[in-house]
Amino acid sequence: MNTYRTRGVCSRSITFDVAEDGTLHNVSFEGGCNGNLQGIGKLVEGMEIQEAIERLSGIQCGWKDTSCPDQLAQALILYQEEH
Numbered sequence: 001m002n003t004y005r006t007r008g009v010c011s012r013s014i015t016f017d018v019a020e021d022g023t024l025h026n027v028s029f030e031g032g033c034n035g036n037l038q039g040i041g042k043l044v045e046g047m048e049i050q051e052a053i054e055r056l057s058g059i060q061c062g063w064k065d066t067s068c069p070d071q072l073a074q075a076l077i078l079y080q081e082e083h
Contacts, residue, residue: 001026004075008066011037014075018083022049024076032068040069049076 004014011032017025024044029037044052053073061067066074 002075002079004071004078006068006071006075008064009061009068009071011068011071014068014072016072016075018049018079023047024049024052027072029068037068040072044072049080052076053080 002016002018004016006013006029009032011029013030014027015030016027019025023046025046027041027044029041044056053076056069056073057077058073059067059069
């Protein structure tokens with residue numbers, strides 16, 4: 001299980017697993033808009049990391065420069081750099 005502390009959004013952290021084949025599993029957010037964030041977790045379940053990054057990077061929430069989906073992309077980029 002990997003944990004990422006979010007920045008600039010309502011959720012406080014993101015946890016996720018990465019399988020040996022590089023796919024995402026068990027993505028969950030602590031805090032934030034519960035229903036929407038559960039939906040994001042379900043949508044990226046089984047998705048390859050790079051595809052999730054490409055789809056979610058740069059999404060903004062209102063006037064913010066980031067969003068919970070963008071923070072997930074940032075978490076995955078950091079995961080790739082560390083592994």
